[in-house]
Amino acid sequence: MKSRQASNRASSEEIPAESPPGVRSPVWADVPDHEWNDWRWQLTHRLRSVADLGRVLRLTPEESEGLAATRHLRCDLTPYFASLLDRDNAACPLRRQVVPTSRELEGFDAMMADSLNEDAHSPVPGLVHRYPDRALMLVTTQCASYCRYCTRSRMVGSAAGQFGPKHYEAQLDYIARTPALRDVLISGGDPLMLAQGTLEGILRRLREIPHVEVVRIGTRAPVFLPQRIDESLVAMLARYHPLWMNIHFNHPREITPEVQRACALLANAGIPLGSQTVLLAGVNDCPNIMRNLMRQLVRMRVRPYYLYQCDEVEGAGHFRTPVGKGVEIIEALRGHTSGFAIPTFVVDTPGGGGKIPVQPQYQISQSDRKVVFRNYEGFVTTYTEPPRYVPHDPATCPECRKHRSSRKEGIAALLSGARTTLLPEGYRRTHQRLTNLRLGALHIVPPKKDDSGED
């Protein structure tokens, strides 16, 4: 009994990176270190076919079928990442993320090719302008390896959809003539797959645009191909500060000595590092795995940024969890571990609704004098509202005066008093009929014309 408890504890606490430095499948035992540690060697020796993967993994029939199906997203595994996979167990959380299975050919309700409606939000190809002050630049369709649940599987991996210099020109031109854009995200595909000079060219051009204040790079190269993070790349990136980087991490076992070295190089170059994690069934849908991952990330100076609900995208059906699983995970983190080790759980909503944060409920009730809360332990407590609050006065605030003429949108417009209602589509049609027929009986004050949500 005693020994069983001890081993339980060992498995639920910090999972040490199970791989000593330089771990590799015996298949590559004879490769000289300088080749193994060269990212170009890793890229040119990627595994893609049933025969390739069969050399390092005991493939299941589901996996062989998935690999043989050419319709969907390509499989390209770096030998480095392939070496981290469990050879005999298809349930390995790293293996599930990258080895295709026949299950990704299954459809599901609400499945979409472009679940975030990015193409409709692209004023020029590969530039997604969804939010007022920031835009997403897709600069390549190539990645070091391909995540099976990819939200951009409609374009990623295909050589046909490759972005090139004439796309960059159009994207940069749009950014240059849109002064509201102060934050540009470079993504793809994986921007760190571009030739270094090409990436530098894009960064230089962005830096020449005066209204672009910050640039961010979204990448998974530090996980699939940590060798790519070398002195020369990092020195180049550091010339374009303020530059931020978000790295896609899903599981504690992705954190190897190679990955630690890559993150240290980036952090030492002054690049603030964030993580983006996708909640995936059978990979990380477990509060203990997530807590372990988040702790290991902050030890590498990577600040957990977003935890994403899995998108309703083609191929990802079997990876989806209920939204409630994410809430449960945040419940297990908030209060239990450092605040900066807790990502914001978001659902990136269909139709281009954007990222919507979802949280456990901490506010239980409220009066004009008291707010009632519960904490992570279930302790119920109150905050007493101030009896006399002199409200902030926008008329005398220099910041508010600067923004007086700017149009407020959405709920912020309701709170500022610029509008009193937001009306769903078709509302006026239905309710004008009501107004004419029975308004008196219902005591409804008809909405003023400028309150309408349909202007």
Ligand SMILES: *Cc1c(COP(=O)(O)O)cnc(C)c1O
């Ligand atoms: C996620 C995303 C952003 C950035 O959102 P933040 O909340 O600022 O990180 C910008 N544009 C698009 C299209 C996005 O999907």
